[in-house]
Amino acid sequence: xxxxxxxxxxxxxxxxxxxxxxxxxxxxxxxxxxxxxxxxxxxxx
Numbered sequence: 001x002x003x004x005x006x007x008x009x010x011x012x013x014x015x016x017x018x019x020x021x022x023x024x025x026x027x028x029x030x031x032x033x034x035x036x037x038x039x040x041x042x043x044x045x
Contacts, residue, residue: 001009
């Protein structure tokens with residue numbers, strides 16, 4: 001493997017790992033949405 005190919009492979013791995021880590025962090029830190037209680041909305045009383 002040539003030096004240029006090795007540098008390209010390592011840089012692509014680094015970029016993909018950083019982007020994956022960023023979005024994984026965003027998923028874990030996103031606040032949960034409050035969902036309405038469907039049972040209380042269906043009450044007719």
